Amino acid sequence: MSNSGLGRIIKDGLWGSNQALVALLGLCPLLAVTNTAINGLGLGIATTAVLVASNGTVSLIRNLVRSEVRLPVFVLVIASFVTAIELSMNAYFHELHKILGIFIPLIVTNCAIIGRAEAFASKNNLLRSLVDGLSVGVGFTLVLVTLGGMRELIGQGTLFDQAHLMFGAAAEGMSLSLGSDFQGMLLAILPPGAFIGLGLIIAIKNLIDKRLAQTTETKPEAIESGAEAGAS
C-alpha cells in the first residue's frame, strides 16, 4: 500500500506541481543561469542529483531525528551532498563548473530541495522519496533547459552552444546556429529576459492545463454516449 501511487508522484513532480512552474521555488538559480540551454542542463542535473540523494537520506533518518531539530539536520544533509557534487563537477566538468560558478554551492539554498525534504521525504519511505526526488528534479531540469534554450535562441541565435563542455568533443556537432549575422535580442540573455521568459512558459503551461481540463470535462459524456451506442 505504501508504495502505491508512484505514477501519481512522477506526474506531480514533472507537471502537476512542477517546482519551477507551479510552486515557483528555486527561482534564483532558475533565473540566473538559464542564459544557455547547456548551462540550464548542467545546473538541472546537479540539482536533480542533490534532490535524489537528500530525499533518500532524509527518508532514511526521518524516524531518528526529533522534529525540533529537523530543519538544521536537513540543511546539513543537503549541504554535504552539494559539496560532494560541487567537487566532482569541478573535477569532471571543470569548464562548466567555472561558468555556473557560485550557483552550484547555492543549490543548498534552493527552496525546492528543502521543500521536498520537509514536505515529502520526511513523511514517506525510501522508494517513494527517491522517485519523488528524481521526478521533481527532472521536472525542474526540463524547465531550466526550455528556458535556457529559449533565451539562447532569441538572444544569441544558437542552441546547445558549447555542448562539448558537458558531453565532450563528440557533442560539438550538437550546437545549432542561426548564422553569424544574426542580431540577437540582448534583453533575452539579460535578467529581464529570464523573468519574461518564465512568465511566458507558465502562461503556456496554464493554457495547456485549461485545455486538458476542458477535454476531460467533455470526455465522460462521450464515453457514456459511446456505451449507450454499444449497448443498443
Added chain:
Amino acid sequence: MQFQTFSSPHTDRPNSVDKVMLQVILALLPGVLAMTWYFGPGVLINIVIATLSAVAFEALVLKLRKRPVMPTLHDLSAVVTAILFAIAVPPLLPWWLTVIGMAFAIIMVKQLYGGLGYNPFNPAMAAYVLLLISWPIPMTSWLPPAVLSTNPLDFMQIVSAIFTGSPPTGLEWDAITMATPLDGMRTNLDQGQMISEISQSPVWGDFGGLGWEWVGNWFLMGGLWLIYKRTITWHIPLAFFAGLTGLAMITFLFDPESYPFALFHVFSGGAILGAFFIATDPVTACTTRKGQLIYGVAIGMLVYIIRTWGGYPDAVAFAVLLLNMAAPTIDYYTRPQVFGHGDNHG
C-alpha cells in the same frame, strides 16, 4: 425648423478617449513636421510602419482575447503609442526593429495587462527601452540635421536603408550618422573638454543641438495647446522642468565648464516630448494633483541624474518607466482627505 431642448446640465460632453487621443495626435503634428524637415522622410516612414504594425497587433490580440476589435481600434490609443515610439527612435531604424517594438508594446505591455487603462507602464517607452537595451547600435545611430549633413540622402536611399538595414551604396554608416547632441556632449566631456570648447562646434544651436532645439520648440507649442484645451494639466510638465532645471542649475553654477546650462537639458533629447506627451499619459501617471507634482519632479531629476552620471545619453524613457512603477504608491500617499474624516481636529 425644430429646436430641440435638453434638460440640464447644459455642459459639453466630457472628453472621450477618442477625442483625447485625436487631440494628442494633432498636438504632435508640428513637432513631427519639424523632425521631418530636419531629419528627412525617414521619420514619416517610421510612423507609417509603427502605426500599421501597432494596429495589426492590437487587432490580433483582441481577436485572441475574444474582445470586439473595432471599438478599441477606433479609440486611436494604439496609433498614439505608435507615433510616440516612432518619433523617439532614429529615422533610419531598420523596419523589423520597429515591428518588434510595436509587438512588445501592444501585446506584452498593453494587452497582457488588460488593455488600455490597465497597463502600468507606458507602452511606447517600454518598447523603446527594450530596443535600446537589445540593439544599442542601430538605436543610437541618428542622422545629423539636414543642414549639417555632408551626405544628404534622397527619399529612395532612406527607404532602402530602412527596409534592407544596410547603408546606401558607396556610403558607410559612420559617414551618414551622427551622435545626438546629448551623446556628443557626454563623449566630449568624458574626454576632458571644456564646455566653452565643445560649443565651438557647428552642431550646436542657441541652447541645444542645431535643429533639435527647433523640434523641441514645436513639441512645446503642441504641449501648450494641449494644456489650453485642458487635455492635460500643467502639473506634470511644470514639475518635470522644475526637477530637471533645478538640478541642472545647481551643478551649472557649481562648475559651468563641466555641466551645461539648464536650458541645454530642456532643449535636448526627449525632454520636451517627454514632459508634455509621455509623462502625462493618463493611464500610467499619478492621478492626484499633489502626486502629479511629485511624479513630475522625480522624473525630471532622474532624467538629469541618468543623463549626467548614468550609462545612457538620454533618460526620459528610463525615468518615466521607473516613476510609472512608483505611481500607485505616490497616489496612495497623496489621496486628498475626505471631508469630515480628518483626525487633527476633534
